Amino acid sequence: MKEKFLITLTETTLNINAYQQFLACEQSGGTVTFLGTVRDFSQGKSVVSLSFEAYESMALKEMEKLAIIASEKWELHKIVIVHAIGKKEIGDAVVFIGTSSKHRAEAFDATRFLIDELKEKVPIWKHEFYNDSSSWLNATP
Amino acid sequence: MYTFTIKLFGAIKADLDSDQIKLQNSKEKLNLIELKREIGVLFPNISKVSTYKVAVNSEIYDKPDRFIRCEDEIALLPPYAGG
Numbered sequence: 001m002k003e004k005f006l007i008t009l010t011e012t013t014l015n016i017n018a019y020q021q022f023l024a025c026e027q028s029g030g031t032v033t034f035l036g037t038v039r040d041f042s043q044g045k046s047v048v049s050l051s052f053e054a055y056e057s058m059a060l061k062e063m064e065k066l067a068i069i070a071s072e073k074w075e076l077h078k079i080v081i082v083h084a085i086g087k088k089e090i091g092d093a094v095v096f097i098g099t100s101s102k103h104r105a106e107a108f109d110a111t112r113f114l115i116d117e118l119k120e121k122v123p124i125w126k127h128e129f130y131n132d133s134s135s136w137l138n139a140t141p
Numbered sequence: 142m143y144t145f146t147i148k149l150f151g152a153i154k155a156d157l158d159s160d161q162i163k164l165q166n167s168k169e170k171l172n173l174i175e176l177k178r179e180i181g182v183l184f185p186n187i188s189k190v191s192t193y194k195v196a197v198n199s200e201i202y203d204k205p206d207r208f209i210r211c212e213d214e215i216a217l218l219p220p221y222a223g224g
Contacts, residue, residue, distance in 0.1 A: 036224055052223070055150055055216055058199035059223075083223055095224050115224060123196070123216075124223030125151035136152035136191075137222040 004071065005079050007063045009054055011086040014093040023100045025077040030104035032111040033080075036095035038088050043137075045130040051087045052094065055123040059083070062122045070099065070114055074106040081114060083124060143169050145176070145209070148216040156190040170210045173202055180217070191219040 006022045016035070023031045040047055067079045080098040088094055097118070099110040118124075126137045145164040154160055164179050171179065173195060180187060187193075195202050196216040197209050209215060 053150060053154075054223075055148070055196070055199075055218065058196055058216070061199050119221065119224040121221075122223050123150065123218050123221055125219065126222040127151075127155075136155065136219070138220040 004077070005064065005067045005081075007060060007067060007079075007081045009056055009059060009083050009085050011084070014082055014084060014096050016093065016096060019080045019082060019096050019098055022080055023078045023098045025100050027102060028077045028100035028107075029102050030107045031098065031100040032104065032107035033096065033098040034111050034115050035093055036115070038090050038092050038094060040090045042128055043135060045128075045133075047090065048129045048131060049087060049089050050129060051127045052083070052085045053125045053127065054083070054085050056085075059122050059124055063118065066114055066117050066121065069117075070110045073113070074099075074101060074110045076101045076106060076110055079110070079114070081118065083118070083122070085124070142167060143211040145171070145179075145211045145215060147180070148214070150216065151219040151222075152191045153187065153193060153217055153219055156186075157184065166211075170208045172206050172208050174205045176209055176215075187217075193217045193219050 063081045076099050078100045082096045084094040097111050097114045099107045101107040128135050142165045147162050149160055196218055197213045
């Protein structure tokens with residue numbers, strides 16, 4: 001049986017097509033994905049760029065824990081959790097979450113759960129750069 | 142003396158301009174309260190930089206009486222902001 005989870009941190013551009021292909025499954029009637037991107041305005045300031053840092057070994061463990069919890073809560077066929085690390089520009093993709101399942105409801109709920117829990121449980125930090133300053137951010141909803 | 146090596150991340154790493162700190166102590170193991178006290182003595186401004194959790198061997202330690210050994214992988218984790 002093929003792997004059920006695709007979980008990684010990457011310094012390169014997110015390969016969204018590859019993640020979509022991984023999620024494809026003949027038994028699935030629904031695939032739901034979430035794509036997070038760098039926006040141009042934050043904390044009342046224009047964002048020039050940002051950088052993500054991770055405690056990589058722990059982050060990967062926590063991401064896998066979330067995938068296991070999600071697969072126990074919902075009947076899922078495939079799960080993708082990918083987060084970028086390193087410097088990113090406005091509009092760049094920085095996080096991809098995807099689940100596939102027999103019915104759409106499970107995939108919607110599981111994908112929402114995974115992105116919400118990732119923000120809370122996975123040790124990743126965001127450093128935003130503005131024209132005249134920079135800031136390390138705390139978790140945001 | 143025993144050496145506790147502590148990984149740093151995010152705002153704490155930036156403020157101390159280092160990705161790790163080393164604590165020397167006569168004890169081979171410290172509980173969480175003792176460890177945080179020692180960190181505060183060595184770096185009195187650390188609590189002004191950020192709140193933080195302590196991870197030991199990639200698990201969050203939040204019970205104050207749980208022991209941390211000098212050979213453990215210890216990390217100070219400011220509030221997360223992934224996604």
